[in-house]
Amino acid sequence: MPQAMDSIDRAILRTLQREAKIQNIELAERVGLSPSPCLRRVRLLEEAGVIERYAAQLNAAKVGMGLTVFARVWVKGPDEETIASFVEAIMKLPEIIECHMLSGDCDFLLKIVAADLDAYRRFRVEQLGRIKSIRDIKSDIPMQKIKDTSELPV
Structure with a gap:
């Protein structure tokens, strides 16, 4: 990370969080720098790992993945082998777009996308349900998206 972010x-x-494709000249103008120092700062932020990557944010419904499901997962045991087996299995499933290990009631929270409820049911039975390290799965289907952002408050 840079010595201290100003x-x-x-x-x-x-x-950049809002407009990753912005031209350096326009970015420099917005932040009050000339283009060369602005580009230098962006490169330093990239090299320090503050900026990890640039990505396009897709409309899930328009690419045929209009259903989001949150699945709470309990694994068979808290041992390293069980957890590693679970992680290895879910990393192969592109429908799982987020996975968080939790403390509390369940072991993991998954964010899963599917075309519709029937496609999720098939995924749940044919893919997720066959992972040997899983003891139980509870699915939650959101009724309305209230806030969806990846912007960090910097």
Whole structure:
């Protein structure tokens, strides 16, 4: 990470989170720098790992993945082998777009996308349900998306 991020670094990060394809000249103008120092700062943020990658955010419904399901997963045991087996299995399933290990009631929370409820049911039975390290799965289907952002408050 850069030694200390200042207000210009934070302005660069806020802008890039919203508009990753912005031209350096326009970015520099927005944050109050000339193009060369602006590009240098962006490169330093990339090299330090503050900016991990650039990506296009897709409309899930328009690419045929209009259903989101949250699945709470309990594994058979807390041992390293069981967890590693579970992680290895889910990493192969592109329908799982997020996986979080939790403390609390369940062991993992998965965010899964599917075309519709029937496609999720098939995925749940034919893919997820066959992972040997899973003891139980509870699925939650959101009724309405209220907030969806990947922007960090910098």
